[in-house]
Amino acid sequence: MKTVALLAERLRVEERLLQQAFAAVGWEAQLCDPNDLAIPLQETAEPLPSVSLDRERATSESTALAALLAARGGTVVNRPATTRLLADRLAFLRHLIVAGIPTPPTVVAFGEAATLRAIASLGYPVYLKSLVVDPTMPVAYVEDPDAAEALVEHRRVLGDERAVLVQKAVAEPEALRRLVVVGTELLAVIRGRGGEQPLVLEDRDRWQTLAMALVSRLGSGVYAVDAVDTERGPIVVSAENLVHFRELAEHGLPVAERIAAFVIEQVHEEQAERGGTA
Amino acid sequence: MKTVALLAERLRVEERLLQQAFAAVGWEAQLCDPNDLAIPLQETAEPLPSVSLDRERATSESTALAALLAARGGTVVNRPATTRLLADRLAFLRHLIVAGIPTPPTVVAFGEAATLRAIASLGYPVYLKSLVVDPTMPVAYVEDPDAAEALVEHRRVLGDERAVLVQKAVAEPEALRRLVVVGTELLAVIRGRGGEQPLVLEDRDRWQTLAMALVSRLGSGVYAVDAVDTERGPIVVSAENLVHFRELAEHGLPVAERIAAFVIEQVHEEQAERGGTA
Numbered sequence: 001m002k003t004v005a006l007l008a009e010r011l012r013v014e015e016r017l018l019q020q021a022f023a024a025v026g027w028e029a030q031l032c033d034p035n036d037l038a039i040p041l042q043e044t045a046e047p048l049p050s051v052s053l054d055r056e057r058a059t060s061e062s063t064a065l066a067a068l069l070a071a072r073g074g075t076v077v078n079r080p081a082t083t084r085l086l087a088d089r090l091a092f093l094r095h096l097i098v099a100g101i102p103t104p105p106t107v108v109a110f111g112e113a114a115t116l117r118a119i120a121s122l123g124y125p126v127y128l129k130s131l132v133v134d135p136t137m138p139v140a141y142v143e144d145p146d147a148a149e150a151l152v153e154h155r156r157v158l159g160d161e162r163a164v165l166v167q168k169a170v171a172e173p174e175a176l177r178r179l180v181v182v183g184t185e186l187l188a189v190i191r192g193r194g195g196e197q198p199l200v201l202e203d204r205d206r207w208q209t210l211a212m213a214l215v216s217r218l219g220s221g222v223y224a225v226d227a228v229d230t231e232r233g234p235i236v237v238s239a240e241n242l243v244h245f246r247e248l249a250e251h252g253l254p255v256a257e258r259i260a261a262f263v264i265e266q267v268h269e270e271q272a273e274r275g276g277t278a
Numbered sequence: 279m280k281t282v283a284l285l286a287e288r289l290r291v292e293e294r295l296l297q298q299a300f301a302a303v304g305w306e307a308q309l310c311d312p313n314d315l316a317i318p319l320q321e322t323a324e325p326l327p328s329v330s331l332d333r334e335r336a337t338s339e340s341t342a343l344a345a346l347l348a349a350r351g352g353t354v355v356n357r358p359a360t361t362r363l364l365a366d367r368l369a370f371l372r373h374l375i376v377a378g379i380p381t382p383p384t385v386v387a388f389g390e391a392a393t394l395r396a397i398a399s400l401g402y403p404v405y406l407k408s409l410v411v412d413p414t415m416p417v418a419y420v421e422d423p424d425a426a427e428a429l430v431e432h433r434r435v436l437g438d439e440r441a442v443l444v445q446k447a448v449a450e451p452e453a454l455r456r457l458v459v460v461g462t463e464l465l466a467v468i469r470g471r472g473g474e475q476p477l478v479l480e481d482r483d484r485w486q487t488l489a490m491a492l493v494s495r496l497g498s499g500v501y502a503v504d505a506v507d508t509e510r511g512p513i514v515v516s517a518e519n520l521v522h523f524r525e526l527a528e529h530g531l532p533v534a535e536r537i538a539a540f541v542i543e544q545v546h547e548e549q550a551e552r553g554g555t556a
Contacts, residue, residue: 035389035440038396041371042383061441064368064409065388071372090342093319094349105320110343111313118316131342162313163339 004263005032005049007065008056013246014256015055021256025264029053034061039068051075051267053222053259058086058241059133075267077259078221078241085218086239089165090131099217101210102235105168112152118166119148125169128155133240141169170235171228177202179211179225180242180255183262186211188253199247210234222259282541283310283327285343286334291524292534293333299534303542307331312339317346329353331500331541336364336519337411353545355537356499356519363496364519367443368409377495379488380513383446390430396444397426403447406433411518419447448513449506455480457489457503458520458533459496461540464489466531477525488512500537 004022006015006029015031022029032049034056040046052069054062054077066080078086085092096103107118108131119126124144128151130137140151156162174197180188189202204211207227214225218239225239245255282300284293284307293309300307310327312334318324330347332340332355344358356364363370374381385396386409397404402422406429408415418429433442452475458466467480482489485505492503496517503517523533 033389036392037389038385038387038392038399038444040383040385040396040399041375042381060410061388064386064441067372068386094345097319103320105318107316107318108342108346109316110339111311111315114314114316121316132338163342166316 001026001028002051002267003028003030003049004051004053005030007032007034007049007052007054007062009033009035012244014244014249017246017249017256018053018055018259021254021260022263024257025260027260027264029260034065037065039065044072048072049074051263053077053263054083054241055243056241057133057135057243058083059135060087062241063087075263075270077263077266078223079219082219082221082223083241086133086223086241088132089129089238092239093165095217096214096236099213101213101217102233104170104235104237107166108163109166110163112156112162115152115164115166116148120145122166122168124148127165127167127169128152129165129167131163131165167237170230170237175228176226176237177207177229179207179214179227180245180248181211181215181225182222182242182255182258183265184212184215184220185258187255187258188248190248199251201251201253207234210236214239220262222262279304279306280329280545281306281308281327282329282331283308285310285312285327285330285332285340287311287313290333290522292522292527295524295527295534296331296333296537299532299538300541302535303538305538305542307538312343315343317343322350326350327352329541329545331355331537332361332519333521334519335411335413335521336361337413338365340519341365353541353548355541355544356501357497360497360499360501361519364411364501364517366410367407367516370517371443373495374492374514377491379491379495380511382448382513382515385444386441387444388441390434390440393430393442393444394426398423400444400446402426405443405445405447406430407443407445409441409443445515448508448515453506454504454515455485455507457485457492457505458523458526459489459493459503460500460520460533460536461543462490462493462498463536465533465536466526468526477529479529479531485512488514492517498540500540 019029063084066076066083069076070080109115109118126142128140142148178190189204189207191200192198222242224242226237227234248255297307341362344354344361347354348358387393387396404420406418420426456468467482467485469478470476500520502520504515505512526533
């Protein structure tokens with residue numbers, strides 16, 4: 001039986017759905033906690049998963065792990081290049097700007113005074129975001145100068161952070177749409193995140209063009225992109241690995257099944273590229 | 279008069295030497311504190327230095343700054359790709375391994391238990407290093423299991439660090455040689471770091487082959503590479519931007535002059551690539 005490693009610290013509802021979806025097509029999905037992995041750089045004797053599905057938030061660390069697994073000939077979903085763009089906010093924005101995909105006005109500020117100046121130039125409210133995704137440095141919403149001063153100081157103390165993305169908040173949080181991509185398909189468009197904001201599935205048609213432009217820049221994969229619709233058209237705010245999808249499954253969307261199909265398709269594609277060896 | 283921005287927080291002895299060296303060839307070198315820089319991603323009206331010399335330690339932040347300055351058509355020394363390799367220890371090691379340049383046995387561990395296992399597999403003493411250079415996460419020297427347990431726990435608390443490079447300490451610190459590269463030239467080989475370990479200039483000839491292999495991987499630039507000579511030949515341990523060189527200047531080496539010449543050469547090369555426009 002073929003196996004796929006679910007790179008996650010624990011089995012969530014989503015991982016159980018994935019295990020069922022893989023089992024239905026004759027694959028076994030096993031939990032593989034990245035915390036247990038030690039990969040020697042110089043020798044290749046260490047047994048490593050040959051097929052992996054990254055089930056955690058994309059970070060610099062998960063990018064490194066994906067790159068090491070792929071360098072050993074493993075199939076990794078998402079691909080390392082895609083994970084890097086999901087983990088590196090600055091690289092993501094620069095990619096979209098080059099492709100002509102609208103993004104919120106953003107300034108990269110390399111110090112405290114520059115950050116306060118950038119906030120003032122963009123106008124309130126803004127988001128402060130670390131250049132790369134860092135679990136210890138949450139995204140901060142800044143509504144006024146007092147909050148700005150306190151937050152800039154707090155972030156510096158928190159992580160010795162100096163460079164920061166200052167991004168204009170282009171819409172209310174309720175206006176955000178989440179585009180769910182699996183493979184090259186726009187599987188769903190969601191409003192609301194569950195809980196107090198009930199999740200609503202919206203029509204995908206008006207987002208198809210944007211979704212295909214995103215896939216051509218980020219690559220095929222499994223991820224969610226947050227965007228807002230404005231008078232001047234859609235604006236892309238951020239993207240992340242698609243970790244949580246249980247509510248989509250409750251709405252009847254075959255997310256786990258599509259992910260399993262995409263992973264297996266990737267395995268076959270990479271085998272074909274290597275000349276058909278198993 | 280042509281100007282070059284010295285990207286540094288303050289004028290050290292080295293920046294003053296650089297100012298003299300640039301002045302001697304008709305250039306003005308001005309201090310430019312990165313903390314004061316705010317670079318809008320979407321518009322290009324913001325005036326930015328057209329020629330920059332990075333005078334701080336290479337980090338993810340300085341890599342981002344170099345990439346943004348270069349994307350605007352600026353000449354940056356070191357080049358962004360070189361700064362990235364000086365800032366990203368894992369990428370640096372993987373680059374050298376691919377090129378067949380010997381490096382210390384190194385394991386990438388993605389969690390605490392894996393780190394302790396990796397340390398045990400390599401044998402004491404080892405170094406613990408963050409995957410990318412991070413001023414808040416110093417390199418730790420680990421001599422025994424008690425130190426290992428304490429350090430792994432401490433690093434996790436310090437920065438929520440989970441992934442770490444575990445690198446075998448292949449020689450005593452006194453055995454380290456520092457190869458100083460400016461442009462494509464091995465300008466000096468140093469033993470000792472000054473202070474209690476007096477700095478001694480050594481013969482460069484036996485290190486030339488290694489230095490040229492390093493330049494072909496890292497690119498031409500201004501940097502220092504730490505290596506040790508072992509019974510089985512030289513092993514490369516780490517590399518960094520060449521920030522401190524005042525003691526080399528005291529030994530009569532024209533470091534600032536060579537750096538200035540290299541920066542100006544880079545400007546001319548990039549102008550030629552763009553078709554000779556100033």
